[in-house]
Structure formats: C-alpha cells, structure tokens
Amino acid sequence: MKxxxxxxxxxxxxxxxxxxxIFNEEIMPYLSLYSFEQxxxxxxxxxxxQYLYVLVMGKIKVYTTxxxxxxxxxxxxxxxxxxxxxxxxxxxxxxxxxxxxSSVCMIGVHHSMLKKFxxxxxxxxxxxxxxxxxxxxxxxNSMSFNLMYPVEVRLASxxxxxxxxxHDSPLKGRLSTSRLTDTANLIGTSxxxxxxxxxxxxxxxxxxxxxxxxxxxxxxxxRSLASGNIYE
Numbered sequence: 543m544k545x546x547x548x549x550x551x552x553x554x555x556x557x558x559x560x561x562x563x564i565f566n567e568e569i570m571p572y573l574s575l576y577s578f579e580q581x582x583x584x585x586x587x588x589x590x591x592q593y594l595y596v597l598v599m600g601k602i603k604v605y606t607t608x609x610x611x612x613x614x615x616x617x618x619x620x621x622x623x624x625x626x627x628x629x630x631x632x633x634x635x636x637x638x639x640x641x642x643x644s645s646v647c648m649i650g651v652h653h654s655m656l657k658k659f660x661x662x663x664x665x666x667x668x669x670x671x672x673x674x675x676x677x678x679x680x681x682x683n684s685m686s687f688n689l690m691y692p693v694e695v696r697l698a699s700x701x702x703x704x705x706x707x708x709h710d711s712p713l714k715g716r717l718s719t720s721r722l723t724d725t726a727n728l729i730g731t732s733x734x735x736x737x738x739x740x741x742x743x744x745x746x747x748x749x750x751x752x753x754x755x756x757x758x759x760x761x762x763x764x765r766s767l768a769s770g771n772i773y774e
Contacts, residue, residue: 545575555649564669569655583641600621601644604639628674702765
C-alpha cells in the first residue's frame with residue numbers, strides 16, 4: 543500500500559464517482575488516497591479493521607477462508623465499491639480477504655475519524671446502507687453459484703474476472719499456472735479436476751496453456767459458458 547499525496551487527484555475521483563456529497567466538510571481533511579499493486583492485499587480476514595475504503599479505480603477479489611483453511615471466492619469488484627463498511631458499522635474484525643487483481647486506487651479514512659466527524663451524517667449513512675444491502679444480495683447469489691454450478695462454469699467466470707479489467711491492460715487475458723492451486727481452492731474444486739477442465743477448455747479452443755500461463759483465446763466463448771460472468 544502506498545499513500546498518494548495528491549489532493550487534486552483525490553477530489554477528481556470524488557467528483558468522477560459523484561460521492562463528494564456523502565462526506566461532510568469536517569471529514570474531508572482526513573480522506574486519503576491509496577494505491578495497491580496487483581496481488582497486494584487490501585485487508586485480510588480476521589485482522590483488526592481500521593479503515594473504510596472506497597474503490598475508485600481497478601479491480602479487487604473478495605474471498606473467505608474456513609476454519610479448516612479452505613478458501614472460496616465470493617466476488618470480484620470494480621468501482622464503485624466499499625471495503626470495511628460492515629466492519630465499521632458492527633465494530634468487528636475483517637470478515638473477508640480482499641486482494642488487488644489489477645492496480646487499484648482506494649479512498650481511505652480511519653474509523654476513528656469517521657466516528658468523530660461523520661457518525662451521524664445521513665448522506666454517508668444512506669450510502670453505506672445501500673452498499674451493505676446490495677452486498678448481502680450479491681453474497682446470496684455467489685453462494686448459490688458455488689453450490690449449484692459446475693466447475694466448468696465457475697472456472698470460466700473466474701478466468702474472465704481475474705484476467706480482464708477495462709482499465710488495466712497489463713492483465714492481458716492470462717493467468718499464471720503457478721496460481722492454479724489457489725484457483726482450485728478459490729472456486730471450490732480439486733487441483734486434479736481443475737486441470738481436466740483446463741485441458742477440455744484447450745481442446746475447445748477457449749484457452750491455450752503455454753510458457754507458464756493460461757491464455758484466453760475465446761473471451762466470448764468463456765462469457766457464454768459463464769452465463770454472463772456470474773462472479774461479478
């Protein structure tokens with residue numbers, strides 16, 4: 543994480559996403575802009591929650607880990623999204639791990655400053671209410687997705703989500719094969735079965751496996767198989 547000390551850029555993002563009005567004048571000086579590199583953790587499950595983040599650029603991955611150490615992908619998020627909202631309202635530790643899929647910019651504010659200057663500010667509270675209720679709706683869909691859809695559909699959706707971002711060309715439609723074990727865990731299957739599905743995708747011309755990468759060859763074919771990219 544790196545703080546970007548550029549107030550003009552911060553205000554640009556506030557204006558671009560039309561969220562200036564959710565923050566009152568007292569809290570404005572305590573807003574900061576942070577950048578995260580691809581693969582960097584924004585927050586980790588079980589840690590003490592300190593910041594409320596608003597995603598204003600890039601793509602993030604949200605997943606959960608069970609007591610047995612099994613991980614499961616919940617969703618991918620693009621702007622506008624909030625991280626740490628439930629934790630701020632409930633005063634609890636971080637619920638899920640959040641990782642940058644691409645280069646990411648977040649507007650962050652410490653919980654202590656929010657409680658001091660914006661605890662009862664109705665535009666912010668209404669904004670958080672809308673975000674949180676939408677999250678519960680999406681979480682219900684994602685859990686049903688993981689339970690009801692076959693691995694082929696889940697993998698197609700995952701590949702689309704993790705290898706493409708409208709604002710980050712370095713992703714270039716490819717996934718490192720060194721991350722396949724993590725991929726199997728995240729979509730809830732075995733490494734062996736994952737490889738069988740990838741082999742079938744190669745045979746069908748959807749992807750190509752070479753030089754340490756899974757390269758997307760037929761994005762629309764994957765999108766059709768993924769039924770509209772359900773993880774997003």
